[in-house]
Amino acid sequence: MPKDHGIGASSKRREDVRFLTGNGNYTDDINVAGQAYVHFLRSDVAHGRLTKVDTSAAAEMPGVIRVFTGADFEGVGGLPCGWQVTDKHGNPMQEPAHPVLAQGKVRHVGDPIAAIVAETPAQARNAAEAIEIDIEDLPAVIDMKAALQEGAPKVHDDLDNNLCYDWGFVEENKGAVDEAFSKAAHVTTLELVNQRLVANPMEPRVAVGDFNRSTGDSTLYTTSQNPHVIRLLMGAFVLGIPEHKLRVVAPDVGGGFGSKIFHYAEEAFCTFAAKALARPVKWTSSRSEAFISDAHGRDHVTKIELALDADNNFTALRTETYANMGAYLSTFAPSVPTWLHGTLMAGNYKTPLIYVNVKAVFTNTVPVDAYRGAGRPEATYQLERVVDKAARELGVDPIALRRQNFITEFPYATPVAVEYDTGDYNATMDKLLEMVDRDGFDARAAESAKSGKLRGFGVNTYIEACGIAPSALVGQLGARAGLYESATVRVNATGGLVVMTGSHSHGQGHETAFPQVVADMIGIPEDMVEVVHGDTANTPMGMGTYGSRSLAVGGSAIVRATEKIINKAKKIAAHLMEASEGDIELKDGQFTVAGTDKSVAWGDVTLAAYVPHNYPLEELEPGLEETAFYDPANFTYPAGAYACEVEVDPDTGKVEICSFAAADDFGNVVNPMIVEGQVHGGLAQGIGQALLEGAVYDSDGQLLTASYMDYAMPRADDVPSFQVDHSCSTPCTHNPLGVKGCGEAGAIGSPPAVVNAVVDALNRGGHNVTHIDMPLSPSRVWSAMNG
């Protein structure tokens, strides 16, 4: 029987009532009395020197309050980068300035040059057209390899070149890896592109800055996944506002997928201008603006080589990746191709020697940063593609080759610096094969052939590191912040609880899942627990939501705070029942004394805490409220096996996904329905990457895919009805819930399964195609088949 409440129950998402009835409170729903509107005038060229920005005519336009340019921000800090990577020579990465508004140069289409604040959005936009700008065009650097050529135009004049860093991991192992390759019985090499993506959350970004002249307090309402991080970065590094004078509110947020982690210029601008003008200032991004101002994702160009011995054991892995940073370093950009990518290159395999080289490159494009999976999809894709290619070259079953090389003993320390705590990769593979009826494939392929279609089957495994992350570890790796999470649990006199969390929900269902945990621990109905998040004024310090960390880290903090509550409540109960604390048990919301029939209810104890007439005041403070900070001991390592079956129309190259199955190990699961929903969404995005999505720049740096006319988002009819399973659970060993995180798995694990399936279909159809770069659009597949 599935549980009907508490941990393990598919409780319905309580937040959906307001989301589905149009009653969400998004940032754009927030209007502060007297607010003005800002419009950003953005560069329409990719690279150029600003020789003139004359705002005098614009300033005279109707309704204009003030026009700001880069000069207004000279005394203000630039947007900071939150992660410093050290290169293979031990030097820090090259770190360019990132001004709020362009100073001297524009570096990508969309780079903000001026900001017009006016009484209405239309007036601001009208005035933007009256700004006189002269830009001396400079040649744009778009292609990463060209950007690294000697003499290439520099994105940042004050840097040595366009190389942010050249990272080797683990540099000391390089010699041994090279030697293993020289001794290999077989080497499989694959060059591939993990294309640039645009995150496209349903809600575009919005910022409202407000300043209270009487208190001197600033408030920023923003579409963020981590309001506390924005408060810290913007307050400390950009505007110089101490945290106690700055409140950041991220109310309902309509999806982020990573793109709303980062601190953006528009947030700093609205906060700054609100103070300068003593007027609230609001910015609402249009979808067109989002394409050229939200951080993009992925954009890796990789060569991967796998060495095998005569028995098909993996002996070494070597990769060389060019990772696009775009024109500036977005908040976490440097960490994505390094610590979130290199550390995952072992995958599910016991390859003893691994060397990862990453060259991060500046180009005249929108900055690139974390996008659902962040580094791990790139790692998984190249590894699972090269393993598949190796199987094909060696003429062995791709599943058998994987199984033969699986890590089977845990904990397992990889040669790329992480230690997997638990896992059972054969179990998820077994489960997957149960789900997909591989034996029936030939019959299905024959059926497809009748209608002239080629059928293919693709499989892959994945591992990811999430629940990020131990602060001490990430500090060594260059993070400029800690990565704990905190929670405050406040119990009210009548027994209800408010959980204040530093995690932020922007679609994940925290308001439902977190109460399931707390209610389960106390034994009370879930609706006695309410979650508060997204406001630095009424939640404890938080690091926010990304890297599938909310339940593993944020949830663990909630568990710790709730444990403190229970401990104190037991003391009160012991007093009320005149028993010894050690004999008190809590079950189903009742405190009992072991071996007696004495009991008091949860509500009696909470009331006593706030009406302490009969209360151990000498030993215990009144009240019932506790805070806990939880810093994880390790990453968590969700893993799984995915399979995809496709049909390819050889006449047109069109790929149809016939079925997709995902067997995941997420450790313990709090709400299976939410987990399934997360996997479905991730799979849709992964299939979107595999078949449809891709940001394309021309050689001048114009974004050709700047709207949905050309940027293909997955639609419901592009994806099949998914088969998902998470019954193969090896609980995480180091967090109190035994959970691993499920938010990114689908997007990480699915692209290689799709591409492997298409390559399989083509080969079965007699086409000797070894690889096609994503997105596998009809024209690309057809071109691959037709030489």
Place this chain on the structure above:
Amino acid sequence: MYEFEFKRPGSVAEAVAALGSEEAQILGGGQTLLPTMKQRLAAPAVLVSLGGIGEIKGVCTDDAGRVCVGGGTPHAVVAVETADSYPALSHLAGHIGDPAVRNRGTIGGSLANNDPAACYPAAVLGSGATVVTNNREIAADDFFDGMFTTALEDGEIITEVKFPVPQAANYQKFLQPASRFALTGVFVAKFADGVRVAVTGASEEGVHRWTAAEEALSANFSPDAIDGLSVSADGMISDMHGSAAYRANLVKVLTKRAVAAAS
């Protein structure tokens, strides 16, 4: 969007008068024009909506048996109303965009816009239809004049489109993955006196007829008739969604499929 004046006349005559003012433009369903205005790429001073003109909405059959679609008729209405009289047209109209687009967008707007990837131009050219305006009738062969260009004069209103009904017809639309307009689309119509084949989405010249296929199919209306033909990639559109060679291939593949589905 810039500010503009909005007019909603009740008749074609009133619309013609309203369009006489400086920088006036016709507004059909607004599915193309309004996004363009929002992006400030179009800035009419006066918008003359055809939405209130009953006389140019709806579908009927004339004495010659032609299916006559009012110029202001939304795609969704065409899809329903021509289901029996001209199924290939109904199917085409029912697969333009999404329900919102089909409920607002009109045949007149689609034809006046003549997007190189639009569907209706293929039906109009493939059927050999007649485009009726407030002051003349224009044969389909004379109407389309390359991408986004037509024979329409400034302010000329498409009031009706008259479709001769073929013995058999079919439209094959291969979706551009992002926009879901036609990456390439082929409309095949078999009449007593011959076959017409109109291709959209493929050529840099916009919608056009594939005369070699027409000849072959007029002699032998079967998919095999196309086998021996080749389509040149010269002059085909090449973009991130498909090379010229790919589009040339689609023209042939889709024509065969249209014939197979029609016969």
